[in-house]
Amino acid sequence: MPRQVDHAARRRQIAEAVFELISEQGTEGATLRLAAARAGVSMGAVQRCFSTKAEMMTFVLEYMNQRVSERVQNRIDASGDPDSAAIMLEQTLIGIVPVDEPSLAETRVWLAFAAQAAVDPALAAIQRRQYADLAALINVLIRAGQGDGDLRADLDPDQEADALITFTDGLNLQILFGRHDSRTALAALEHRLAALRAR
Amino acid sequence: MPRQVDHAARRRQIAEAVFELISEQGTEGATLRLAAARAGVSMGAVQRCFSTKAEMMTFVLEYMNQRVSERVQNRIDASGDPDSAAIMLEQTLIGIVPVDEPSLAETRVWLAFAAQAAVDPALAAIQRRQYADLAALINVLIRAGQGDGDLRADLDPDQEADALITFTDGLNLQILFGRHDSRTALAALEHRLAALRAR
DNA sequence: GACGTTCCGATGCGGTCGTATCGAATCGTA
DNA sequence: TACGATTCGATACGACCGCATCGGAACGTC
Numbered sequence: 001m002p003r004q005v006d007h008a009a010r011r012r013q014i015a016e017a018v019f020e021l022i023s024e025q026g027t028e029g030a031t032l033r034l035a036a037a038r039a040g041v042s043m044g045a046v047q048r049c050f051s052t053k054a055e056m057m058t059f060v061l062e063y064m065n066q067r068v069s070e071r072v073q074n075r076i077d078a079s080g081d082p083d084s085a086a087i088m089l090e091q092t093l094i095g096i097v098p099v100d101e102p103s104l105a106e107t108r109v110w111l112a113f114a115a116q117a118a119v120d121p122a123l124a125a126i127q128r129r130q131y132a133d134l135a136a137l138i139n140v141l142i143r144a145g146q147g148d149g150d151l152r153a154d155l156d157p158d159q160e161a162d163a164l165i166t167f168t169d170g171l172n173l174q175i176l177f178g179r180h181d182s183r184t185a186l187a188a189l190e191h192r193l194a195a196l197r198a199r
Numbered sequence: 200m201p202r203q204v205d206h207a208a209r210r211r212q213i214a215e216a217v218f219e220l221i222s223e224q225g226t227e228g229a230t231l232r233l234a235a236a237r238a239g240v241s242m243g244a245v246q247r248c249f250s251t252k253a254e255m256m257t258f259v260l261e262y263m264n265q266r267v268s269e270r271v272q273n274r275i276d277a278s279g280d281p282d283s284a285a286i287m288l289e290q291t292l293i294g295i296v297p298v299d300e301p302s303l304a305e306t307r308v309w310l311a312f313a314a315q316a317a318v319d320p321a322l323a324a325i326q327r328r329q330y331a332d333l334a335a336l337i338n339v340l341i342r343a344g345q346g347d348g349d350l351r352a353d354l355d356p357d358q359e360a361d362a363l364i365t366f367t368d369g370l371n372l373q374i375l376f377g378r379h380d381s382r383t384a385l386a387a388l389e390h391r392l393a394a395l396r397a398r
Numbered sequence: 399g400a401c402g403t404t405c406c407g408a409t410g411c412g413g414t415c416g417t418a419t420c421g422a423a424t425c426g427t428a
Numbered sequence: 429t430a431c432g433a434t435t436c437g438a439t440a441c442g443a444c445c446g447c448a449t450c451g452g453a454a455c456g457t458c
């Protein structure tokens with residue numbers, strides 16, 4: 001058993017490189033050669049880690065989803081009052097909105113994959129699962145917030161969770177389009193959230 | 200001056216072909232050869248109509264924007280009570296949400312260009328202009344609706360116009376992701392619009 | 399230290415891309 | 429009717445794509 005290499009780490013390393021390429025040049029920049037060069041490995045290494053380009057792209061998508069989830073989770077953990085569902089809901093949605101260059105890069109990649117998913121069922125399935133998880137989380141938080149009396153009791157949690165995701169996605173788009181910056185986007189989100197709070 | 204050809208018509212014909220290709224295969228499908236084949240012309244004809252591929256893509260984007268604008272305008276014109284700004288506002292936003300395969304195709308193309316625009320300043324500028332026009336229209340409608348007493352007077356027209364565009368964009372995304380169909384999306388939009396009406 | 403397995407980097411192969419070029423066909427004009 | 433400007437279709441070109449192949453380097457085992 002000679003020359004063992006950390007396969008998983010290598011895959012993440014390459015995924016990170018592809019991530020950067022997509023964030024800079026869009027999906028067109030995600031070629032095997034550029035990925036290898038950016039990751040500092042040879043093209044053969046990329047081919048051994050991923051049997052095909054499609055597999056590489058799905059891995060990158062899942063890698064990105066995981067990164068976003070972790071970023072949001074970190075924000076929730078770092079928020080002051082982790083016992084309040086209403087605050088956790090706020091922090092969750094705020095955490096999705098990009099505020100600096102790293103998170104902006106994530107959002108650009110997210111949009112690139114969204115466009116790809118519109119014509120590629122395999123990618124669409126991955127994205128749908130990610131959205132289902134997010135919707136379930138928000139749903140739980142809304143119900144808990146209603147239980148605490150922090151959120152209006154007349155809200156339909158399912159409907160409101162979908163509406164919040166929809167609005168947040170729209171905000172991300174508007175930021176990428178340059179029609180919002182993180183400040184105005186967060187203000188708009190805050191305005192939206194304020195309408196949910198119990199009076 | 201021999202062999203004159205209707206340049207503008209040919210450009211539209213090719214743009215329509217590219218439009219179809221993008222709606223089916225994403226931006227990757229927008230190649231000169233496929234465009235020529237789909238439009239039923241030779242590759243040379245495409246090259247004479249557009250000096251470069253980038254020019255072709257910007258033309259297709261503007262062509263698509265025009266189509267969407269016309270579709271929305273038609274919906275406004277066809278609505279029962281053209282004198283009510285509040286109804287015109289509703290019809291405008293509803294008209295943006297795709298309800299059938301042709302409008303779904305438009306939305307897929309819109310998303311493809313959105314992803315492209317995130318890394319291509321030239322396309323981004325075109326999109327930004329389109330959004331500015333839409334925002335101005337909605338802004339006017341909101342102010343008029345407030346003047347008629349149909350819409351809540353405490354709304355900030357600028358802020359609310361942006362929020363409506365944001366939400367509608369998010370709805371389009373959710374539809375493409377398969378997390379909404381046109382029925383539930385329109386219901387969500389209607390729910391959102393109801394919150395704007397004067398009580 | 400020799401061996402055998404596994405990994406690495408490089409190169410080759412069809413294919414397709416955008417673009418350039420060029421003779422043939424076409425039509426208004428003289 | 430003959431001409432010449434202009435468009436047409438086709439082909440050529442260099443570059444890059446994803447993928448396959450392969451000899452040699454690297455390392456655990458004996």
